[in-house]
Amino acid sequence: MRSSIECIPCNINSLIRILKKANIDSGKQEKLVKSYMKRLLELETFEMTPVHMGREIRELIIKFFGEVDLYREIKDSSNELLLSLYDELKTEVMKSPDPIETALRFSVAGNIIDFAPGHEINVMKTLRDSIRKDFAIDHLKALAEDLRNAKNLLLIGDNCGEVVLDKLFLEVISVPVKYFAVRSTPVLNDVTTREAKLIGIDKVATVIESGTDAPGTLLDKITPEFRKILYNSDVVIAKGQGNFESLSEIDRDIYFLLMTKCDIVSSYVGVNKGSFIAMKKEARLHPSRL
Template identity: 30%
Template sequence: MKFTADCGPCLMRRVLFQSRLVGNDMEFDAVRAASDVLAERMDPETDSVRISTEVHRVAYRAVMSDDPYFELKCRADAVAEPFERQLAEMVERSDDPIRTALLGAVAGNIMDFGSGTSIDDPDLFSSVYDDIVDQGLGLDDVDMLEDLIERSPGVVYIFDNCGECRLDAVLIRFLRGMGKRVVGVVRGEPILNDVTMQDAKRIGLDRVVDKMLTTGKFYVGIDWDDIPEDLSEEIRSCGLIVAKGMANYEATSGRHLDVPVVHILRSKCGPVARSLGVPQNVNVVKVVMPEAD
């Protein structure tokens, strides 16, 4: 997805938010450094995630922190833990278990702290979770997804945020219960409140999947121009990608991949909603098929 005028203020708000998480009074330096890069790099023909990555890189350096969100990530995982158990019980009782698991996973996508389009405090999650689930899917490709799962040897599941990933775990256990091999993918380095290998091991997420890989680098979402060879091999072997959340959608939309991609997210911002062709703040399960040769 390309950078839009809306992306600029959203990005700067997040820089300020994460700088204040560090608490060392360096937010002015971070905003100034980020503004300089944004002014130089913003371009409507450039991928939004590429610009965002460079902005966050200099902002992290300015506040002298490798992981400004670490404490918030730990809190989010703790808040989401009882919802993981609750969702697992609901899936077990459901007449449509995959849809139930998907709705819970989408609701977790609201844990997108500092974006200005979600909640900024994990403790607010309980006040919005039920309402989001009750809304159902505004874009519903679940039938296509079920068919793809049946026909695919496995699933490469690209995680998004901490906290949210606990609800993803319920969906992943369901997929593995169908006999599918699931390969998880987390960020190569801490960026935003996204899951890293350290985060995955801290909560046992690495044991939920058959194999856990990383994107290999500091990047918002995934850099399809530079992905590790082991990840490329798993994508070819599994034949199906689940890309969770808005950052993975931004990084993947417009790309011509060789396997189907399933986007599971909430359309929290205007540019993403417009790109998906849905209203803002709806639940989305969208299948993108590879283009025919």
């Protein structure tokens, strides 16, 4: 999907939150925000995805601070919180009438664990509510059936914390070959190889880097290895709003699992803000097998 004018203040506010969380002094905050605003004026902002716009924030941070992970502490604490609940959640999944669907519901509910949009986070309430919550778009049964017939799966990860629930889902399903894709560099609170291995996802799936250095999956940045897996997997699941924004126009069957966190994405999909989405997008033609 393409950016809209509302994406500009959203990304500026995201940068400000990052700088405040990192305790950057006010003088540098002002300098970075002005630099970002100047950069936006140079770009064809409405010809790019919101994720491309967000990528410019990382470029700016690297320019000023070098290769840093400003969210490492937040990522680790959110993973530790969900890991402390893992056994209890797994018990809930395994005793449910449909463990695959329950694990998927937890995985979608986990998408609320995102510090970038600035919304209020109530993890436990959201997880409890997800068991009985109606999805605004609900293709969960179709996804569960596709998973039962699949020989291989690619799950494209999103935020830390949430990824612990992705691990639970990957552990529950019996697809023979499973890939879990992560960002190639630290971006906001998104999962990288470091966090995926710390929580043990590499024990239930093959962890691969997408090649992207943005809060989504940019097709013009992905590696040849990831591209091959992306277009040849029987089932592809993309988690979170950033992956939806960057992959919504891909020409292959793909499932999007997310909670809509802004008015623009909610309007684009045709749901209310804060809705749970499990949506299958079908290829326009037949995807190229690379």
